[in-house]
Amino acid sequence: MLKKPPGIEDIFPDAMEKWDHVTGTARDVFRTYNYKELIIPVMEYTEVFARGLGDETDIVSKEMFTFEDRGGRSLTLRPEGTASVVRAYVENGEYNRLASCKLFYCGPMFRAERPQKGRLRQFNQFGAEFFGSENPYHDAEVIGMMDAISRRLALAPYAVLVNSIGCPDCRVPYTEALKSFYTSHSARLCEDCARRLEKNPLRLLDCKNESCRALRAEAPVITAFICGACRDHHDRVKGHLSQAGVSFTEDPFLVRGLDYYTRTTFEFVTERLGGQNAFAAGGRYDGLVEQFGGKKTPAVGFAAGIERILLMLGDQRAPERRLDVYIVHSGGDALALAARTAAALRERGIAADLDPDAGGFKSQFKKADRERARLCVIVGEDELREGTRSIKDMGSGEQASVPADAAADRIGAMLKGSASLP
């Protein structure tokens, strides 16, 4: 049997109902904030991610699906959305001329990690990006948007962690302070952290190792190092969040795994994802557009993991989908009329189905039941002879016949609730 590669999933119709519920809710909320959807490519030149996310990040250095095209150019399946959106924004002359713009996307991302609970190699995200202002209002709006989606999907309990990692200028002295603090306590660091100390000191704060965590409690805090402008920005983000009624927790140790963030960073976290804890995260990236060759354009955005949200939804039922009409027939000439009836219903936007090979009425009604059909239309010998169609309400079990040419209208009215069986 042919199998799918590891960490990749098929999504069958029964799961689609919950899937649509999640993405539909996100789209609805995005629209209420005047964000507009765009579709970005699934692959980019490798450089887009290498430059965008940072060469030294784990995602770029060891988690990308990279291959060469026939011309020997290096392509990569996108591991996240922001770099692509920024590239598209900079490349599109019409959009980057706008004073500001609000975009959102939804689609698959790829990372060559070992799969586990809440972590796949092909997974889906929806995310939003705002371009064109460093006003802290927008930081709060983006966070508020994800909070609104979370509330609508009833994802509670979850927490919103917020921090500021300052601008590149004020991060330098902080990184130095962090380095010297950890260097003087290097004996208490785990192996991984010894490595982080050299490569990416900020990530020292993220370690889950007990002794490192204990050490962190005494570590220098970023809030003591950020410059006046960054502090003011951060305070105003928090002010807007409070005003918007978003309950959040300040976490001075929240750092992110991508190099492009400046100032605001945030994460939506929950206990219910096994080893993972974040189901959405983002922040501000004021330097990225310029780095991609555009004019200096401050921006802020986030991305959310759809499969992780699905996990949080658990057994919560999404609204179930039912078939409007199942058509039961007795074969032969009746099949032709049954097909015509189905066509007439579909013209009216009514979902109808039938089985041309159907045996007895019994098995056809069983199928109707399995499809959770609201109504059945019966086209059999009696109906053929009398020029009628019988309509059965599968909920009540009641049945009546109507003239053949009035059947489709009658059914349409019944499904809308404006008519009942005669």
Place this chain on the structure above:
RNA sequence: GUGGAUGUAGCUCAAUGGUAGAGCCCUGGAUUGUGGUUCCAGUUGUUGCGGGUUCGAUCCCCGUCAUCCACCCCA
């Protein structure tokens, strides 16, 4: 990349050193054109793959692959 667990019917799982069962699902039936409940009957497996021990392995051992979980990292 590292560590742990698990691989038996389509699904969820039993069982025993002597070539496997249950429930669900599916199909058919319970007086010939009527479902959801009930009852009856029936179909399905090279027990993940390869090797070893043994008279004999699904069960024991080794390898391999796959899946899951955790670390790393991240949505």
